[in-house]
Amino acid sequence: MGKLLFLLAWITLLQGCCMCLPEPPEPQYGGGVVRNADFSVGLHGWSAFGYGSLAEGSSPAGNRYAVATNRTRPYQSVSQKVLLQNDTHYTLSAWLQVSDGVADVRVVVKAAGDFIHAGGVAAKSGCWSMLKGGLTTVSGGRAEIYFESNATADIWVDSVSLKPFTKEEWSNHRDASASTARRKTVRLQATDSAGNPLPGAAVSLENVRNGFPLGAAMSGEILRNPSYQRWFASRFTVTTFENEMKWYSTEPAPGREDYSVPDAMLEFARSHGIAVRGHNVFWDDPNQQPRWVQGLPYPQLLAAASRRIRSVVARYAGKLIAWDVVNENLHFSFFERRFGWDASTAFYAAARMLDTGSTLMFMNEYNTLEQPGDMAALPARYVQRLKQIIGGYPQTYYLEEILREAYAHPAVQGVILWAAWRPQGCYVMCLTDNDFNNLPQGDVVDRLITEWSTAPRAGTTDAEGFIQAELAHGEYKVTVTHPSLNTSVSQSVKVEMGSGSHYFIQV
Numbered sequence: 380m381g382k383l384l385f386l387l388a389w390i391t392l393l394q395g396c397c398m399c400l401p402e403p404p405e406p407q408y409g410g411g412v413v414r415n416a417d418f419s420v421g422l423h424g425w426s427a428f429g430y431g432s433l434a435e436g437s438s439p440a441g442n443r444y445a446v447a448t449n450r451t452r453p454y455q456s457v458s459q460k461v462l463l464q465n466d467t468h469y470t471l472s473a474w475l476q477v478s479d480g481v482a483d484v485r486v487v488v489k490a491a492g493d494f495i496h497a498g499g500v501a502a503k504s505g506c507w508s509m510l511k512g513g514l515t516t517v518s519g520g521r522a523e524i525y526f527e528s529n530a531t532a533d534i535w536v537d538s539v540s541l542k543p544f545t546k547e548e549w550s551n552h553r554d555a556s557a558s559t560a561r562r563k564t565v566r567l568q569a570t571d572s573a574g575n576p577l578p579g580a581a582v583s584l585e586n587v588r589n590g591f592p593l594g595a596a597m598s599g600e601i602l603r604n605p606s607y608q609r610w611f612a613s614r615f616t617v618t619t620f621e622n623e624m625k626w627y628s629t630e631p632a633p634g635r636e637d638y639s640v641p642d643a644m645l646e647f648a649r650s651h652g653i654a655v656r657g658h659n660v661f662w663d664d665p666n667q668q669p670r671w672v673q674g675l676p677y678p679q680l681l682a683a684a685s686r687r688i689r690s691v692v693a694r695y696a697g698k699l700i701a702w703d704v705v706n707e708n709l710h711f712s713f714f715e716r717r718f719g720w721d722a723s724t725a726f727y728a729a730a731r732m733l734d735t736g737s738t739l740m741f742m743n744e745y746n747t748l749e750q751p752g753d754m755a756a757l758p759a760r761y762v763q764r765l766k767q768i769i770g771g772y773p774q775t776y777y778l779e780e781i782l783r784e785a786y787a788h789p790a791v792q793g794v795i796l797w798a799a800w801r802p803q804g805c806y807v808m809c810l811t812d813n814d815f816n817n818l819p820q821g822d823v824v825d826r827l828i829t830e831w832s833t834a835p836r837a838g839t840t841d842a843e844g845f846i847q848a849e850l851a852h853g854e855y856k857v858t859v860t861h862p863s864l865n866t867s868v869s870q871s872v873k874v875e876m877g878s879g880s881h882y883f884i885q886v
Contacts, residue, residue: 398508398509399503399506400474401506401507402438402442403442403444403474403507403509403537403538405538406472406538406539407470407472407538407542408470408540408542409540410538410539410540410541411469411540411541411542411543412462412541412543413459413461413524413539413540416540417443417537417538418443418444418537419443421435421443422435425457425459426457426460427447427457428447428454428455428456428457428525429452429454429455429456429525431449431450431452431455431456432447432448432449432450432455433445433446433448433457434446442537443537444535444536444537445457445537446533446534446536447526447533447534447535447536450528450531450532450534451531453527453528453529454487454525454527456526456528456534456536457526457534457536458523458524458525458526459523459524459539460522461523461524461541462519462520462521462522463490463516463520463521463522463543464516464519465518465519466515466516466518467516467519467543467544467545468514468515468543468544468545468546468549469513469514469515469516469541470511470512470513470540470541471498471510471511471513471514471524471540471541472498472510472511472512472538472540473509473510473526473536473537473540474507474508474509474510474536474537474538475500475502475507475508475509475510475526475535476502476503476505476506476534476535477502477503477504477528477532477533477534477535478504478535479504479532479533480503480504480530480532481501481502481503481504482501482502482529482532483499483500483501483502483529483530484500484501484502484510484526484527484528484534485498485528486499486510486512486525486526487524487525487526488522488523488524489522489524489525490521490522490523495514497513497514498510498511498512498513499512502528502534507535507537524539524541553783553784553787554787556787556789557783557787559789560786560787560788560789561591561786561787561831561851561852562850562851563849563852563876564847564848564849564850564880565849565872565874565880566845566847567582567845567847567872567883567884568840568844568845568881568882568883568884569840569846569859569861569884569886570844570883570884570885571885572885575844576840576842576843577844577861577886578840578841578842578843578844579840579861580839580840580844580861580886581837581838581839581861582837582838582839582840582846582857582858582859582884583836583837583857583858584833584836584837584848584850584855584858584872585835585855585858586832586833586834586851586853586854587854587855587856587871588853589831589832589852590851590852590853590854590875591786591792591793591831591851591852592616592617592654592792592793592794592795593615593617593793593794593796593824593827593828593831594615594616594617594618594619594793594795595611595618595795595798595799595810595824596618596619596620596621596658596796596797596799597618597620597644597648597799598620598799598800599620599621599622599623599644600799600800600802601644601647601800602640602644606814606815607800607815608647609815610811610815611653612651614825614828615653616652616653616654617655617656617700617793617795618648618653618654618656618795619655619656619657619658619703619795620644620658620799621658621797623641623644624641624657624658624659624691625658625659625662626660626661626662626687627667627668627670628640628641629641629690629691630690632669632671633671638691638694654699655698655699655700656699656700656702656703656795657691657699657702657738658703658706658743659702659703659704659705659706659743660688660691660692660702660703660705660726660730661684661687661688661705661706661714661726662705662711662713663705663706663707663708663711663712663713663714663715663723664706664707664710664711665711677717677718680717681718684714684718684726685729688726688729688730688733692729692730692733693733693734696733696735696736697734697738699734700738700739701738701739701740702730702734702738702739702740702741703741703742703743704726704727704730704740704742705723705726705742706742706743707745708742709744710746714726723742727740775819775823778808778820778823778824779823779827782794782823782824783827786827786831789876796810796824798820800815808820809821810824832851832853833850833851836848836850850874852874852875852876853873853874853875854872854874855871855872855873855874856869856871857869857870857871857872857882857884859884859886861886868884870884
């Protein structure tokens with residue numbers, strides 16, 4: 380069997396990640412291809428994996444489940460063999476509990492020597508937690524599903540599901556979800572100053588700003604390269620700065636602050652109507668501190684960190700849509716080790732006090748979605764997986780798939796691609812070459828920007844003064860002309876989720 384590519388678990392983690400219930404619900408999709416998914420006929424179809432011990436458990440309410448007991452190895456658990464199809468998406472879910480405390484539990488798919496971490500959850504004792512994940516097969520064959528945990532507690536397993544979807548089925552579902560989440564059929568009525576309908580009025584609609592921000596990071600190179608400026612400003616509505624706002628860039632020596640570069644980049648973005656996400660106030664990676672910060676004693680470090688957050692947040696307060704207040708503090712803990720476990724809490728509180736407007740406060744991380752089966756989310760595993768994807772499959776295909784999945788999910792409010800241009804090459808992925816001709820990845824982005832926008836529309840109102848159109852969420856300029864008017868009248872209309880679908884254009 381060929382290699383399996385892990386793709387879908389990050390999508391399904393967006394929902395139902397944190398529920399802990401006294402009894403598990405029924406298996407999703409009736410269990411899909413899993414036999415005896417709810418253990419209603421005991422352990423039929425299930426086996427002990429890794430020479431472990433397997434027992435049947437039951438709750439006072441009569442619910443039956445499997446118990447992997449007497450565990451001395453991480454992989455000792457319950458398992459079932461399945462047959463996977465070629466080129467197919469699978470969603471995978473299960474409800475898990477452990478006999479004591481809290482333990483990280485992964486679901487693993489073993490196929491022809493490959494061990495694919497297809498999802499994970501922090502399982503607890505006393506209640507059932509839902510694991511959600513998935514995978515995509517390149518070629519089919521025999522496989523085995525099992526669970527693993529570094530903890531030696533018993534693992535309780537119930538309501539397991541492995542549901543296949545063809546690429547066409549998945550795409551159709553995604554398109555339907557995107558249509559619901561991102562588009563709306565609206566009715567606009569043109570009326571005169573007295574509120575009377577204007578039949579036969581000519582109406583045009585122009586998309587001024589898309590309701591789903593799709594952007595990219597920018598580098599300081601944009602300040603001195605007109606081609607980069609034109610390419611960037613012609614397509615993106617949101618950005619973040621690659622390195623230029625980071626502490627080591629703005630204060631390379633103690634007390635010697637220089638914001639000239641991020642100031643100029645912010646002004647460029649503002650002048651082109653591009654919103655900016657601030658990146659970042661602090662980075663918890665000890666290797667990413669300014670050199671002079673790394674060895675500071677506690678009192679001097681506290682003073683320097685206090686000066687840093689007051690300086691950068693106050694300077695850009697009200698000018699950004701969001702702040703990455705602490706970067707990567709699931710992976711690293713420089714400030715927690717120096718200041719205590721609640722260092723980040725204090726940083727977020729200070730940032731909110733300094734920027735009291737509507738600016739969102741984020742904790743920027745990686746591997747939170749890309750590798751849900753990797754509970755430790757180690758950087759080495761992230762790099763290994765990234766190389767595997769880039770080395771074995773078309774990058775443009777997966778870029779488009781991931782962007783479409785994000786667009787179709789109503790909880791995702793926008794996307795910024797980490798693809799800042801540099802003449803010597805980009806961090807992971809470039810969208811354009813050094814002459815600002817699109818690479819295939821750039822073509823994908825442009826195609827989606829166009830697809831997710833609404834082309835200019837024109838029409839004529841009916842006898843009641845109405846015109847109907849299906850529009851992507853966003854801001855529109857609506858222009859109305861009528862024989863009874865000496866001039867045309869324009870009005871701004873914002874189409875968004877839950878805002879109603881009937882608009883009046885009074886002329």
